[in-house]
Amino acid sequence: xxxxxxxxxxxxxxxxxxxxxxxxxxxxxxxxxxxxxxxxxxxxxxxxxxxxxxxxxxxxxxxxxxxxxxxxxxxxxxxxxxxxxxxxxxxxxxxxxxxxxxxxxxxxxxxxxxxxxxxxxxxxxxxxxxxxxxxxxxxxxxxxxxxxxxxxxxxxxxxxxxxxxxxxxxxxxxxxxxxxxxxxxxxxxxxxxxxxxxxxxxxxxxxxxxxxxxxxxxxxxxxxxxxxxxxxxxxxxxxxxxxxxxxxxxxxxxxxxxxxxxxxxxxxxxxxxxxxxxxxxxxxxxxxxxxxxxxxxxxxxxxxxxxxxxxxxxxxxxxxxxxxxxxxxxxxxxxxxxxxxxxxxxxxxxxxxxxxxxxxxxxxxxxxxxxxxxxxxxxxxx
Amino acid sequence: xxxxxxxxxxxxxxxxxxxxxxxxxxxxxxxxxxxxxxxxxxxxxxxxxxxxxxxxxxxxxxxxxxxxxxxxxxxxxxxxxxxxxxxxxxxxxxxxxxxxxxxxxxxxxxxxxxxxxx
Numbered sequence: 001x002x003x004x005x006x007x008x009x010x011x012x013x014x015x016x017x018x019x020x021x022x023x024x025x026x027x028x029x030x031x032x033x034x035x036x037x038x039x040x041x042x043x044x045x046x047x048x049x050x051x052x053x054x055x056x057x058x059x060x061x062x063x064x065x066x067x068x069x070x071x072x073x074x075x076x077x078x079x080x081x082x083x084x085x086x087x088x089x090x091x092x093x094x095x096x097x098x099x100x101x102x103x104x105x106x107x108x109x110x111x112x113x114x115x116x117x118x119x120x121x122x123x124x125x126x127x128x129x130x131x132x133x134x135x136x137x138x139x140x141x142x143x144x145x146x147x148x149x150x151x152x153x154x155x156x157x158x159x160x161x162x163x164x165x166x167x168x169x170x171x172x173x174x175x176x177x178x179x180x181x182x183x184x185x186x187x188x189x190x191x192x193x194x195x196x197x198x199x200x201x202x203x204x205x206x207x208x209x210x211x212x213x214x215x216x217x218x219x220x221x222x223x224x225x226x227x228x229x230x231x232x233x234x235x236x237x238x239x240x241x242x243x244x245x246x247x248x249x250x251x252x253x254x255x256x257x258x259x260x261x262x263x264x265x266x267x268x269x270x271x272x273x274x275x276x277x278x279x280x281x282x283x284x285x286x287x288x289x290x291x292x293x294x295x296x297x298x299x300x301x302x303x304x305x306x307x308x309x310x311x312x313x314x315x316x317x318x319x320x321x322x323x324x325x326x327x328x329x330x331x332x333x334x335x336x337x338x339x340x341x342x343x344x345x346x347x348x349x350x351x352x353x354x355x356x357x358x359x360x361x362x363x364x365x366x367x368x369x370x371x372x373x374x375x376x377x378x379x380x381x382x
Numbered sequence: 383x384x385x386x387x388x389x390x391x392x393x394x395x396x397x398x399x400x401x402x403x404x405x406x407x408x409x410x411x412x413x414x415x416x417x418x419x420x421x422x423x424x425x426x427x428x429x430x431x432x433x434x435x436x437x438x439x440x441x442x443x444x445x446x447x448x449x450x451x452x453x454x455x456x457x458x459x460x461x462x463x464x465x466x467x468x469x470x471x472x473x474x475x476x477x478x479x480x481x482x483x484x485x486x487x488x489x490x491x492x493x494x495x496x497x498x499x500x
Contacts, residue, residue, distance in 0.1 A: 312396050315418055317442035321484065334418060349418035349440055378387045
């Protein structure tokens with residue numbers, strides 16, 4: 001099945017070989033239309049507007065919350081809209097009142113969004129003890145592509161410390177596999193709209209109901225209050241308490257549509273399609289002897305970081321430049337916001353990352369391979 | 383032949399003239415970790431003039447070739463004149479036009495030289 005027809009960018013650029021869905025996914029027409037519809041038909045602010053277009057905007061906004069909740073098996077009140085994964089994780093750190101001597105267990109493979117905030121506001125450690133306040137883990141690594149068995153990690157962690165607060169970065173998971181936060185039993189689950197065929201500027205923080213009661217607001221302003229007097233204020237209940245100011249209304253509604261898009265194709269089909277392509281990608285890269293793959297080939301989503309250990313073959317930057325300029329193959333070069341991981345592997349000049357989405361085909365991978373052959377020709381002066 | 387990775391650029395990348403470190407040189411450095419470049423340049427200065435220079439570090443072919451070609455050019459020049467050089471001159475030395483993201487790579491060497499203090 002070729003899903004390119006749902007994505008208008010391919011009408012304008014039929015030869016675009018987009019292998020950077022790990023950074024951001026392309027947008028299907030339905031998502032774009034849904035956002036344009038908001039701006040053209042009912043572009044009003046949400047909540048407390050006592051006129052029809054505001055009522056409609058509020059309904060669509062809250063409907064998106066319901067869709068998100070169902071999508072990850074949560075309750076609607078447990079879904080807070082943020083600006084993205086980074087914003088979601090920062091919200092946890094601030095709303096849970098993290099202090100400098102609070103221990104946070106992080107992973108070396110973490111994206112900087114699930115690392116730097118803990119380093120700056122708490123105390124990073126690498127082992128879970130009775131004193132650990134927060135466990136910050138990654139569902140799918142944005143460099144290795146590996147699916148971590150976070151359910152058993154969470155179970156083990158709770159045996160050591162039943163009070164541990166578990167924060168999951170799900171940014172690379174949600175578009176590619178079903179996620180059930182209730183089954184995982186995490187306290188927080190963060191992800192971005194734009195990596196799941198939705199718009200930029202919107203993200204989600206799932207907050208387990210019990211934990212939400214422990215959270216203090218991290219932003220103050222309109223929309224998040226119950227009462228305000230000259231001397232004090234009280235806070236709204238539920239997710240609104242954390243959504244101060246006018247939220248990204250069109251983006252939230254667009255995200256709801258992106259979820260419908262994913263559900264319509266279905267995870268069974270998405271996983272089948274992407275698994276088949278991942279196997280093809282790994283097979284083809286495996287045939288190139290000067291390219292090495294970072295991490296294991298097992299249990300991998302369609303995300304592969306590669307590098308050359310031959311110092312005369314250029315770095316990730318050179319390879320990505322040649323792929324982009326000469327083949328319109330879009331990959332990412334560098335550290336992919338995971339410098340501690342690259343340092344651990346001793347790859348200071350970064351890796352080239354190819355990541356798949358539902359629109360990819362074998363032809364995209366063939367072009368990548370052609371580009372890598374050309375890179376080899378250039379650097380060996382053949 | 384690629385428009386950017388011309389033979390002369392590849393030669394400077396793969397077989398640089400100025401790789402190393404001057405033991406008694408004045409040193410400056412810069413990292414551009416988002417793309418994995420790190421560069422140190424050491425220079426020897428006599429009567430305001432750069433009489434020798436070497437670079438060390440790792441990075442993409444463009445950043446490494448650019449610094450090697452730049453050092454070819456600046457040895458014999460006054461440091462004050464080197465500090466007046468612009469990015470456009472780097473592209474002139476290299477004989478290529480660069481996209482914005484690659485300018486960052488190619489200008490790294492000049493940035494480091496501008497940090498040299500006598």
